[in-house]
Amino acid sequence: MLDYRLFKEINDLFTSGQYRKARHLLMEVQSRSIALRDEISMLRARLKTLEDAAFLNENLQCQNGFYWLFTNNLRQGPFCPHCYESEGGLIRLERSHKTLCCPYCHATYPGMANEEFQEGDAVRHARIIPFAR
Numbered sequence: 001m002l003d004y005r006l007f008k009e010i011n012d013l014f015t016s017g018q019y020r021k022a023r024h025l026l027m028e029v030q031s032r033s034i035a036l037r038d039e040i041s042m043l044r045a046r047l048k049t050l051e052d053a054a055f056l057n058e059n060l061q062c063q064n065g066f067y068w069l070f071t072n073n074l075r076q077g078p079f080c081p082h083c084y085e086s087e088g089g090l091i092r093l094e095r096s097h098k099t100l101c102c103p104y105c106h107a108t109y110p111g112m113a114n115e116e117f118q119e120g121d122a123v124r125h126a127r128i129i130p131f132a133r
């Protein structure tokens with residue numbers, strides 16, 4: 001934590017002509033500032049991770065054994081249950097004739113009935129969905 005009293009102390013040291021002590025204290029403040037900046041960066045990354053987890057918790061649903069992402073009244077998926085449950089990855093399954101296949105872990109699943117796929121559920125290419133807000 002940065003102690004703001006140090007700024008006054010540094011100023012007092014400069015005013016009284018104790019330049020060497022002032023400079024030493026200034027270097028200490030610089031070091032603390034760098035440490036604080038690093039801590040802020042780490043905390044921002046943790047916050048982003050938690051926000052992403054909260055977003056998925058609110059918008060990701062498991063239906064009939066597959067994961068679907070619901071955003072802005074749009075359903076995206078299905079996503080590979082193995083990849084999500086083991087690594088947290090949202091990998092869209094590809095449809096291959098009557099099966100669904102994960103392009104990442106290569107797990108295959110019996111295909112779902114056509115009526116379970118709606119317009120917009122096309123699974124032509126696997127891709128990782130960014131966390132839209």
Ligand SMILES: [Zn+2]
Pocket residue numbers: 080081082083084091102103104105106107
């Ligand atoms: Zn997978």
